[in-house]
Amino acid sequence: MKKKSYILLAAALAAVMMFAGCNDKKQEDSGNTENADADDDGGASDDVLDFKVSDYVKLGEYKGLEVTYPSVLEVTDEDVEEQIQYELEDNTEYKEVKDRGAQEGDNVNMDFKGTIDGEEFEGGTASDYELELGAGEFLEEFESNLMGKKAGETVTFKLTFPEDYDDTLGGKEAEFTVTLNSISEAVVPEYNEDFVKSVSEFKTKKDYEASVKEQLEQDAKDSSEMEAQENALKAAIENATVDGYPQKLYDFFYDDTVTGYKNYAEFMGMEYEEFLESYMSEEEINSMVDEQVNEYLVVRAILEKEGKEISDSEYQELAEKMAKENDYETLEEYEEDYGEIYVKTQIARERAVELLYDAAKLKEIPYEEYYANDELEWEDEGEESEGSDDLELDLGDEEESDGLELDLGDEEESDGLEVVQ
Numbered sequence: 001m002k003k004k005s006y007i008l009l010a011a012a013l014a015a016v017m018m019f020a021g022c023n024d025k026k027q028e029d030s031g032n033t034e035n036a037d038a039d040d041d042g043g044a045s046d047d048v049l050d051f052k053v054s055d056y057v058k059l060g061e062y063k064g065l066e067v068t069y070p071s072v073l074e075v076t077d078e079d080v081e082e083q084i085q086y087e088l089e090d091n092t093e094y095k096e097v098k099d100r101g102a103q104e105g106d107n108v109n110m111d112f113k114g115t116i117d118g119e120e121f122e123g124g125t126a127s128d129y130e131l132e133l134g135a136g137e138f139l140e141e142f143e144s145n146l147m148g149k150k151a152g153e154t155v156t157f158k159l160t161f162p163e164d165y166d167d168t169l170g171g172k173e174a175e176f177t178v179t180l181n182s183i184s185e186a187v188v189p190e191y192n193e194d195f196v197k198s199v200s201e202f203k204t205k206k207d208y209e210a211s212v213k214e215q216l217e218q219d220a221k222d223s224s225e226m227e228a229q230e231n232a233l234k235a236a237i238e239n240a241t242v243d244g245y246p247q248k249l250y251d252f253f254y255d256d257t258v259t260g261y262k263n264y265a266e267f268m269g270m271e272y273e274e275f276l277e278s279y280m281s282e283e284e285i286n287s288m289v290d291e292q293v294n295e296y297l298v299v300r301a302i303l304e305k306e307g308k309e310i311s312d313s314e315y316q317e318l319a320e321k322m323a324k325e326n327d328y329e330t331l332e333e334y335e336e337d338y339g340e341i342y343v344k345t346q347i348a349r350e351r352a353v354e355l356l357y358d359a360a361k362l363k364e365i366p367y368e369e370y371y372a373n374d375e376l377e378w379e380d381e382g383e384e385s386e387g388s389d390d391l392e393l394d395l396g397d398e399e400e401s402d403g404l405e406l407d408l409g410d411e412e413e414s415d416g417l418e419v420v421q
Helices: 004-017 077-090 140-144 193-199 205-239 248-266 271-279 282-305 311-325 331-338 340-361 373-385
Strands: 066-070 092-098 107-116 118-132 154-160 173-185 361-365 405-407 418-420
Touching: 066 205, 077 205, 118 173, 140 154, 193 205, 205 282, 205 340, 248 271, 248 282, 282 340, 282 373, 311 331, 311 340
Parallel strands: 066 361
Antiparallel strands: 092 173, 107 118, 107 173, 154 173, 405 418
């Protein structure tokens, strides 16, 4: 499917942003703001959403707007293969080995220390670090020195960072001492009917593949509809005039955004400051927060004008539904992780989006045509970053791993996909 990497990355970032809290308050002066406070437990103040929205928003046209959206993308046999490959890799197990040296595809646990001119450098030392050999996470020269070494062995070697590695380490020679604590080999499950039974309710590969295709088709339909919904909201925001904001509301979204990115940085094994240097600036974060604040203000204004505000009784019902959709057993657990204010803003957003979508004049655009500009922008960004390393501290070169090769074969002669390992 086209644009898959772009969509997956965006989805990943969006998912990470959901794991946000309310810390590190930031005060912003504005001609139309209020002082921000926080509860003693560090959570957002209960009155964050207590404001008169008409003080900040003047709505423009928001109903009956022409909204474009992409046609539903056809799901191909290749897409089914890729999804099944993902399932196989997701169910890969690792078995510790002690009778041979490390080889490509193994996971090694290691301690390493790097020095330049006898001095340790930032990001060059780690303990109990897990690395998949051959995945392209570290420089090839680094990994090649580990090949053939057994658990418990220590190796010392020198390497020179590529000139374009980064401004600090590029072109410099470093010496590394690495101790392999353990070696584990990947055991990829065989794609057969036993595997199908273990991950699904189906007994044959043919039925399983049909189910995978059906789910991918539904996902494609949902993606197309979601794009239309988001465009309807975007159009309403563009037609509205927003003047100022409640300070507590701004602080809530700022804290939520920063905490989400801090969690993302931690997930990537980076310090937050390093994340800002590598991926985005403080100005970009502020711009993102402005967009979130403006969006919520317009959402509130629309619901108020339409008489569709969320009542307390409705909140309980809708919040419990949202919690279940996010795999939570109780609303209390969901609110504990995300906070009541976050849940309320999301419920309001969903209701406004549904209202705008139902009233919009929808215009379908062929998928390839709709995403043509995005594809070009994505390719341009990829060319600009080619040859550079996303994570400096991981000593990594970005290379694609081959993974498994799947052969679809003749549907009339085979009841499913053939896995070639």
